[in-house]
Amino acid sequence: MDDKETLHRYLRGQRADLLGKLDGLSDYDVRRPLTGTGTNLLGLVKHVATVQLGYLGEVFGRPSERSLPWEDAEPDADMWVTADQTRQQIIDLHHYSAAHADATVEALALDAPGLVPWWSPERRAVTLHQILVHLCVDTARHAGHADILREHLDGVAGGRPGDPNITSRSAGEWAAYRARIEAAAVQAGSAPPAT
Template sequence: MTTCFAGEKDTLRASLDRHRDAVLWKLEGLGDEPLRRPMTPTGTSLLGLVKHLAAVEYGWFVETFGGVAEPLWFTPHDDLRITPEETTEQIVALYGRARAAADRMIAALPLDSAGRPSWRDDPVSLRWTLVHMIEETARHAGHMDILRELIDGATGDHPPAAQAG
């Protein structure tokens, strides 16, 4: 069955995964220097956006719904910055672990489950959180698309068919 005819939760999850995969594709084929290069006056880089998305996956899906996220070595104020000590492999692996932890929470909970983010007064449902994270991930994947185009001209939300494999 394709996701076009899947249930609501599977449809939301497929949409989130499509954007998550686009985020990772934006890193493919680039060396360490272009991945960490600040591309805006505020210092936004491809790798910094992945680090940020890892932190928000843990925050919104795991901590909000009572799970325990791995301890992060950076603060929310530093989640877009890449330090010289942080490696590409470390950040990509963090994103993979955050995705997996989020996916476990998504699988375990009904869409109407309520969670309470520590940084908000109002509770949120898993459904609302999925929609929010689709928006958040798509927004940052769009930022990454622009940064990648500035680096080497590559654009789009998935590899061209000739490169897909």
């Protein structure tokens, strides 16, 4: 597997992890704000789809045919889903965005030049390699946000059921583990600062 295939595989994996966080949740739970800044699961999917269309579309002279009404809307309109936008529309947009991005990755070499008009002039000139790294990191960041939101909603943790990266514990064992962490934090918080 070459470098482009490796980066592309990681990007596809992060996309799938992000979408998987919606599985089994109600329309309310995927939309509701779970942080002080309004972060929500479906909004993260909408945002990643929008960003991907820009970076693996416009940046390489391959704009999509899809118009996104929130592009010229209020700030952060891509971070949440209005009542008239359906969950399926956002999922379909994500699939469309992924297919459009995948076509760009497949069509271009890693050293293919692009231009990011929303970046500062000294940083605008980029390559596909640079943008793939940028999108892998950005998508993984948002998938991580989604991991925490989903765990907060219903306790589901990890990339998928049976994720080998999550220790298998009963609810009681998780409570005891969390209590140990809390006790260590309290103890450290009451200790005099190190000099």
